[in-house]
Amino acid sequence: MKLGSACLQCRSGKRKCDRALGTACEQCEKRGLQCSSLQRDGPPAALLPTPQPVSSIETSSLPPAEVSKELVDLYICYIHNKPHSLFHEPSLRQSARDGTLNHGVLLGIAGLSARFSANPQIRNQGHVFANRARIFVQTNIENICLENVQAFIIVGNVCLAGSDSDSESLYFGKSALKKVNN
């Protein structure tokens, strides 16, 4: 596989990229995206399995334990087994409890289900979780494992449902699907 010189965002959006290490590219700047040129100083990860996530999320950017529990409950109530069916319910609850749930999956679930919370503070955090999930998925786009496919599907759902229904988010949903399938 040829390692492209474009940043991850431009690659996924099929745009011409003027990527230079250490600065955000023009396309990302224009679109307000978190450009991957900023995040990496090495070449992109190789295609085949690196078992660990390329970048793990800092624990401080994950929802606190009780909030995670509430958001996983809301996800199971309103989303699980409806537009998609991705989990064994007791395993999902347990991994959320003991902190072993994939961070992309957890943030995606949080981004999708915060809107159902009765607590306005949690509801307002929804887009923050969704954005972190999106960045997680974009950075891990080449890291193939079941959990990342699950995270992809959830983030795709968040994007399709976002208020910014511009082609960018629609495209992201579709490109995620394409990536998953290729």
Next chain:
Amino acid sequence: MAQLLQLHKEDPADNEIAREVKRRVWWSLYLIDQWASAGLGLPRHFNGGPVPRLPMDEVAFSQLSITDSSRNVEPLENWQPGIWSHMISLVKIFGLIQDLNHELGNQMHWDENSIEPCVLSLAEQLANFEYELPSTMVYTLDNLEFHVRRGVGSTFVALHLGYHHYCTLLYYQYLDQRRPPTPNTRMFAQRCKHHATEYCELIRTSNQRSGAEALYNIVGHMTVVSSSVLLHTLLFGDDQELPLARHRLESNYEFLVKLREIWPSVDIMVSSDLILF
């Protein structure tokens, strides 16, 4: 990625939970592929090729034990299809309905003699789908209660919302009164109204019953389609149809207002789809 992971293949090293999760992830992608290609008019990625076993009964699956995997060796004769198995059969027909509607969208001149047999054949597939549903999967209030008690009420509702939505889409083109009359035109238009109405009633019932709520994102789009049919009845329908159509349209609208609080994108669906209509 799903192919690289070989999600459709059974891995002997996996326990039954892992196998079923992989099947469900694979089928979820299949369903998203059918929906996404409808929404964006792009070619599908899941065409032909090997498929995994259909998903098992949701309740039996969630009862598989995490800690004691030896108890999880399900003998095949105990295997029961889940609600998702039926959802998948239905989505296959949905794919064919989209193909037909997409093709009609591309044609300048419609040849009624070739369209009608296609519609009749799809109608027959949908009728067979309903006919072959096990008795507990047919929509009745008793069955709704049964599935709510088992904890899968809203998945059961999702199956039937999908059924009425796909039926509405199959007959949608027959609402156009400029279509040349054929013996079946009137019947198709009536069926379109029937399913849009059933959809509306089901949304109302499900959202009054805790454990059966349908509040996921796609419901917004489906409700807008149902509303557009009701609006058509309100504008062009017979006098005796009007009061009920108005009442149902109001009920759909109330629901959409509630849904918009949860999903801001519903706003865009309402404005773009209803204005287009």
